[in-house]
Amino acid sequence: MLLYNSKPYVLQLILITLLLTQLNKVKSTSSTLTSFTFPDFWSNSQENGTKIIFLGGATYTPGALRLTRIAKDGFPMKSNAGQASYSHPVFLWDSTGHVASFYTSFSFIVRNCDVPKITADGFAFFLAPVDSSVKGFGGCLGLFTYGTAADPSKNQVVAVEFDTWPNTQWSDLSYRHIGIDVNSIVSVATRRWENDDAYGNKIGTAHITYDATSKIITVLLTYDNGRHYQLSHVVDLPKILPKWVRIGFSAATGYNETQYILSWSFTSTLDSTKISALTQKLRSSASYSSM
Numbered sequence: 121m122l123l124y125n126s127k128p129y130v131l132q133l134i135l136i137t138l139l140l141t142q143l144n145k146v147k148s149t150s151s152t153l154t155s156f157t158f159p160d161f162w163s164n165s166q167e168n169g170t171k172i173i174f175l176g177g178a179t180y181t182p183g184a185l186r187l188t189r190i191a192k193d194g195f196p197m198k199s200n201a202g203q204a205s206y207s208h209p210v211f212l213w214d215s216t217g218h219v220a221s222f223y224t225s226f227s228f229i230v231r232n233c234d235v236p237k238i239t240a241d242g243f244a245f246f247l248a249p250v251d252s253s254v255k256g257f258g259g260c261l262g263l264f265t266y267g268t269a270a271d272p273s274k275n276q277v278v279a280v281e282f283d284t285w286p287n288t289q290w291s292d293l294s295y296r297h298i299g300i301d302v303n304s305i306v307s308v309a310t311r312r313w314e315n316d317d318a319y320g321n322k323i324g325t326a327h328i329t330y331d332a333t334s335k336i337i338t339v340l341l342t343y344d345n346g347r348h349y350q351l352s353h354v355v356d357l358p359k360i361l362p363k364w365v366r367i368g369f370s371a372a373t374g375y376n377e378t379q380y381i382l383s384w385s386f387t388s389t390l391d392s393t394k395i396s397a398l399t400q401k402l403r404s405s406a407s408y409s410s411m
Contacts, residue, residue: 152211153220157385161185171207176254176262178202178371184380187243187371195233196378201262203254204381205368210388212247212365213358219332221395222388224367226326230284231378232319239319240285243371243379244301245328247357248277250366259287262370264305272303278360280328280339281307284318285374300337300353302360309353317343323382329399330357333392338399340406348406 158171161184174180177189177200185204189197213219224245232239244261254262260269261281268274270290279301286294290305296318299307317324327340338352367386371379389395 153388153390154206154208154210154222155387156206159383159385161382173205173207173368174202175205176200176202178204178254178369181380184382185369185384187369187379187381188373188377190378196231196373196376198373198375199257201254201257201260201370201372203262203368203370205366206386209250209364210247210367210386211363212361213363215363218390219358220388220390221330221332221392222386223327223329223395223398224384224386225328226369226384227323227382228282228326229321229323229380229382230282230319231321231380233376233378239377240374241287241372241377242282242284242296243369244279244281245326245368246277246279246370247361247365247367249362250364252277252366254370257372258374259285259290259292260305260372262372263301269305275303276361278302278337278355278357279370280326280337281305282313282318282326282341283307284313284377298339298341298349298351300339300351300355302353302355308355309351311339311349311351313341313349314347317347319377327402329395329402330355331392331395331399332357334396336399338402340402342406350403350406 178187187202188200191197211220241259246263256265260266263277263279264275281299281301284296286292293310296313297310298313299310302308322343325342329338335354335356336352337355341349369381
């Protein structure tokens with residue numbers, strides 16, 4: 121004899137099962153998030169590729185990641201390209217609606233070995249498909265090929281470029297600049313980069329955030345002289361990039377220039393409010409330092 125109505129309990133069991141399933145999905149996604157810090161690159165462990173993968177002309181040098189090759193005469197090799205990327209794929213989004221927000225910071229120096237002569241072409245922090253490879257030298261920054269560099273339909277990459285040479289063949293700006301690139305070498309947002317910072321052999325510190333809720337990439341570049349640069353742009357990463365990406369640095373030369381990454385940290389989270397708060401804090405600190 122049935123002494124109670126089992127339907128409510130069955131319903132509760134179904135709801136609990138669904139809730140646990142969702143929690144497990146969140147835990148599973150959370151476990152795929154990425155966080156690492158390289159306060160410097162003095163460890164020789166960088167050489168074997170266990171943490172950093174080098175492509176093209178990039179390599180480990182004591183204290184830094186060098187992004188392009190040095191020739192036998194000791195000067196930068198012209199017409200060279202290289203990439204240094206994190207050795208593990210980085211989660212970006214999934215079909216359940218989870219989208220990662222992230223913050224990355226790195227210090228760098230662009231050495232002009234032939235001051236005051238011209239230097240080119242710069243470097244970029246990038247997110248690209250896991251199976252992507254280093255591409256063209258010069259103005260392509262190792263991220264694009266010359267024939268399709270300005271065609272968004274032919275590329276799949278999002279980058280923040282630090283451009284030391286204006287490439288007018290792509291309707292590029294006529295001055296050195298920082299830019300946000302979306303599937304094209306022609307930036308969707310730019311900020312002029314003063315010459316004495318761009319190739320003055322100074323150490324710069326870059327902060328880049330991506331807020332998955334607002335879909336805004338924000339870039340802040342600072343120098344010890346108090347000068348800073350800010351720019352931001354709306355970029356819907358899940359519509360542009362695959363669920364898992366490769367992250368790192370890409371650079372290329374046209375003339376006498378060498379790009380070094382001196383430190384690097386990266387963290388991703390499903391809580392976009394943390395990134396939003398951090399972005400506001402970075403903006404406020406930059407505004408305060410310029411007063």
